[in-house]
Amino acid sequence: MSVALSWSGGKDSALALRRLRELGIEPAALVTTFTEGYERVSMHAVRHELLRAQSEAVGVPLAEVWIPPECSNAAYEERMARAFSEAPLARVEAVAFGDLFLEDVRAYREARLAAAGRGALFPLWGEDTARLAREFVDAGFEATVVCVDPRRLDPSFCGRAYDRALLDDLPPGVDPCGENGEFHTFVSAGPVFETPVPVAAGERVERDGFWFCDLLPAAAAPHVP
Numbered sequence: 001m002s003v004a005l006s007w008s009g010g011k012d013s014a015l016a017l018r019r020l021r022e023l024g025i026e027p028a029a030l031v032t033t034f035t036e037g038y039e040r041v042s043m044h045a046v047r048h049e050l051l052r053a054q055s056e057a058v059g060v061p062l063a064e065v066w067i068p069p070e071c072s073n074a075a076y077e078e079r080m081a082r083a084f085s086e087a088p089l090a091r092v093e094a095v096a097f098g099d100l101f102l103e104d105v106r107a108y109r110e111a112r113l114a115a116a117g118r119g120a121l122f123p124l125w126g127e128d129t130a131r132l133a134r135e136f137v138d139a140g141f142e143a144t145v146v147c148v149d150p151r152r153l154d155p156s157f158c159g160r161a162y163d164r165a166l167l168d169d170l171p172p173g174v175d176p177c178g179e180n181g182e183f184h185t186f187v188s189a190g191p192v193f194e195t196p197v198p199v200a201a202g203e204r205v206e207r208d209g210f211w212f213c214d215l216l217p218a219a220a221a222p223h224v225p
Contacts, residue, residue, distance in 0.1 A: 001025075001093045001094055001119075002028050002091055002092050002093050002094075003020065003025055003027050003028065003092065003093070003094050003095070003096055003121060004027055004028055004029045004030070004031050004063065004089055004092045004094075004095050004096070005017055005020065005027040005029070005030050005031065005060070005095070005096045005097075006031050006095055006096065006097045006098070007030035007031060007032050007051075007054075007062075008041060008043075008044055008098075008184070009032070009041060009044060009046050009050070009051050009054055009186050009187065010044065010098075010143070010146075010184050010185040010186060010187060011133075011136050011141065011143050011162060011177065011185045011187055012098030012099070012100065012124065012177060012179075013030075013098050013187070014136075014141060014143075014187040014190060015098060015124055015132065015135075015136060015141075016096055016098035016123050016124055017058060017060075017192045018139075018191060018192050019123035019124060020121075020123055023123065025096075026060075027060050027096065028060075028061070028088060028089075028091075028092055029061045029062070029063040029088045029089060029092070030054075030055055030058075030060050030061070030062050030063065031063045031065060031089065031095065032062060032063070032064060032065065033065045033066075033067055033076075034048055034051075034064055034065070034066050034067070035066075035067060035068075035069055036066050036067065036068050036069065037068075037069060038069070042067060042071075043147065043184065044146055044147055044184045044186065045146065045147060045207075045212045045214075046146055046186050046215055047214075047215065047216075047217075048064075049217065050186065050197065050199065050215060050217065053197045053217070054187070054188075054197055057193045057194055057195050057196065057197050058192050058193055058194065059194055061088055063083060063088055063089050065079055065080060065083045066079065067079050077112065081116065084116060084118075092118065093118060094113070094118055094119035094120060094121050095109075095113060095118060095119075095120055095121070096120075096121040096122070096123060097109060097120065097121070097122055098123075098124055099122055099124070099125065099179075100124055100125065100126070100127060100129055100132070100177060100179045101125070101126065101179060102179065102180075106120075106125070129175050129176050129177040129179055132176075132177055133167055133176035133177050134164075134167070136190075137162070137163055137164055137167070139190065139191050140189075140190055140191060141187055141189065141190030141191065142161070142162075142187065142188050142189040142190060142196070143161070143162040143185040143186060143187045143188065144159065144160070144161060144162065144185060144186050144188065144199065144201060144215060145157050145159060145160050145161075145162055145166070145183050145184070145185055145213065146158070146159075146184055146185060146186045146212060146213050146215055147183060147184040147210055147211070147212050147213075148182070148183045148210065149181055149182055149183070149209075149210055150206075150209070150210070150211055151209075152174060152180065152181070152182040153170075153171070153174055153182045153183055154171075155204075155206070155211040157169075157183060158183075158204055158211040158212065158213045159201045159204055159213035162185050186199070186215055198217065198218030199215045199216065199217065199218055200215070200216050200217075200218050201213050201214075201215060201216075202214035202215060202216045
């Protein structure tokens with residue numbers, strides 16, 4: 001079966017890729033949504049060039065889906081349908097996701113894919129998120145928190161390394177995998193990578209009610225004496 005992997009560039013995506021490979025499934029493509037005019041991953045706001053570097057580092061082609069700012073559901077679904085009618089996604093039979101426990105999100109994905117004659121895979125579904133977070137760190141993955149919802153988590157977490165110290169500092173009620181939207185990450189190294197993606201933390205900004213850390217390719221990072 002030909003499978004594509006929904007890819008945000010974050011830890012759940014990386015763990016889903018690892019699980020698929022453990023099952024003997026190599027994705028035909030990584031599917032990432034970018035926002036036109038910003039040249040960044042939708043919601044996570046990571047630069048387009050870093051997702052391309054990630055794709056090369058994990059050895060899976062990147063299928064880019066571009067959507068307009070403030071995209072409606074109808075426009076999103078139209079852009080997705082167009083992407084899956086063209087190479088490299090036209091022959092994909094199923095799409096895998098890194099979702100963990102949000103039933104409404106899973107039901108939406110399954111319904112949309114079923115309408116298009118495709119299946120949905122959830123290789124991480126139902127796993128304990130505290131255990132999964134520790135597994136991610138202990139396996140040698142490296143990630144940075146790139147987006148924080150300040151209604152759920154203090155903005156000081158934005159730009160921090162996603163490591164044991166961060167997990168220990170998370171307040172009660174915050175899911176350690178950020179499954180409720182508390183935070184998002186960018187993975188730069190780990191078991192699924194052939195080579196690391198060097199990055200450096202840039203400016204931290206507040207926009208549209210969220211805090212973002214602008215990750216930079218390491219070579220483009222400003223020199224700090």
